[in-house]
Amino acid sequence: GNSVTQMEGPVTLSEEAFLTINCTYTATGYPSLFWYVQYPGEGLQLLLKATKADDKGSNKGFEATYRKETTSFHLEKGSVQVSDSAVYFCALSDLGGYNKLIFGAGTRLAVHP
Amino acid sequence: EAGVVQSPRYKIIEKKQPVAFWCNPISGHNTLYWYRQNLGQGPELLIRYENEEAVDDSQLPKDRFSAERLKGVDSTLKIQPAELGDSAVYLCASSLGQGNYNEQFFGPGTRLTVL
Numbered sequence: 001g002n003s004v005t006q007m008e009g010p011v012t013l014s015e016e017a018f019l020t021i022n023c024t025y026t027a028t029g030y031p032s033l034f035w036y037v038q039y040p041g042e043g044l045q046l047l048l049k050a051t052k053a054d055d056k057g058s059n060k061g062f063e064a065t066y067r068k069e070t071t072s073f074h075l076e077k078g079s080v081q082v083s084d085s086a087v088y089f090c091a092l093s094d095l096g097g098y099n100k101l102i103f104g105a106g107t108r109l110a111v112h113p
Numbered sequence: 114e115a116g117v118v119q120s121p122r123y124k125i126i127e128k129k130q131p132v133a134f135w136c137n138p139i140s141g142h143n144t145l146y147w148y149r150q151n152l153g154q155g156p157e158l159l160i161r162y163e164n165e166e167a168v169d170d171s172q173l174p175k176d177r178f179s180a181e182r183l184k185g186v187d188s189t190l191k192i193q194p195a196e197l198g199d200s201a202v203y204l205c206a207s208s209l210g211q212g213n214y215n216e217q218f219f220g221p222g223t224r225l226t227v228l
Contacts, residue, residue, distance in 0.1 A: 004155070036219075043117065043204065043219035044156070089155050100169065101217060103155025 002027040006090050006104035013080055013111050021075040021107045023064075023090035032093040033057075033066050033073040034101070039086045047075075047088070080111045115139070117220035119205050125226045131193035134223045138186070138207030145182060146217060147190050148204040156204050162188065192225075200227045 007022040025033065035047040035057070048057030053068035062077045073090060087106045094100040118137040126132050138145050143164050148156035159178070161169040164185035173180065177196070182188040192199055202222040208215040 041221070043221045044206075045219070046216050049216075091155070100158055100161070101156075103157070105154050 002031065002092060002094050002102050004090050004092055004102055004104035006088075006107050009087075009106070009108040011107060011109045013109070015082055015111055015113050016079045017111075019075070019077040019080045019084075019109070021088055021090075021109070023073045023075065023104060025071050025073065025090075025092050027071075027092055027094075030068070033064070034091040034093070035062070035064055035073070035075050036089040036091060036103075037086045038089065038106070044089065080109070082111045082113055085109055085111045117205055117207055117218055119203075119220035119223055121223055122221060123224050123226075125228065126195055127228050128197055129194040131191065132195050132225060133189055133191045134203050134205075134225075136188045136190070136205030136220060138188070138205070139218055142207035142209055142218070143185070144208045144210055144215070145188050146206040146208075147180060147188070148206065150202040150204055150222070152201070159190070195225075195227045197227050200225055 003026045005024050032051045034049045036044040037047045038044045048059040050057040050066035053066055056065045064073050064075045087108045089106045090104040091101045094102055120135050145162040147159040149159055150156040158172055160173045160180050162182045165182050178192055180190045202224050204219055204222045206217040206219045208217045
C-alpha cells in the first residue's frame with residue numbers, strides 16, 4: 001500500500017542554520033505530496049504542496065521538490081528561526097481514496113538561539 | 114473566518130467508560146474527516162463524510178467506535194467502551210470537497226487519556 005517515510009527526529013539546529021528533513025514515499029501512480037506543520041498546542045497546517053513531478057512547493061522560506069525518480073519530497077529551508085520549532089509531517093494524497101491523506105510519522109524540529 | 118473547532122481539548126477517563134468528541138467544521142465545507150494520531154506517529158484516517166454520508170469508514174473500529182454528522186455540519190465521534198489503547202489525539206478536519214487538491218483544514222484535536 002501507499003506509505004510515507006520521514007527521517008527520525010528530533011532535529012536540533014541553531015538559528016540561521018540550513019534545514020533538510022528527508023521524506024520518501026511509496027505509491028502507485030502519481031499522488032500529490034504535502035508538508036504539514038504542527039506548532040505546539042495547534043492543529044496541523046498545510047505548509048506547502050506539489051501536485052506533479054518536478055513541481056516545487058514553497059511557503060515561508062520552506063521549499064520541497066517532487067522527485068519522481070527518487071520518490072522523494074525533501075523539505076528545505078536556508079535559514080531557520082526559533083519560530084520554526086514545530087513538528088513537520090510529510091503526506092501524500094491517496095488518489096484512490098479521494099483526498100485521503102497518508103502521513104509520515106513526523107519530525108520534530110527544535111531551533112535554538 | 115473561524116477554523117475547525119473541537120471540544121473538549123482534553124479528556125481523561127477510565128477504561129470501559131464512554132467518551133464523545135465534537136467537531137464543528139469550517140462553514141461551507143462539505144467534507145469532514147476524523148483522524149487518530151497516536152503518540153509519535155502521523156494522523157490516520159478513521160472516517161470521512163461527504164455532507165451527512167459516511168463515504169469511507171473502512172478504518173473505523175466499528176465494534177466500539179461510532180460517528181455521526183447530522184444535517185451535514187457538526188460531527189460527533191464516540192467510543193464505547195474505551196480501552197487503554199484508545200489513548201491518542203483525535204483530530205477533525207474539513208475541506209470544501211473531496212477532490213485531491215482541496216486543502217484539509219485541521220482542528221487543534223482532542224487529547225484522550227484512558228486510565
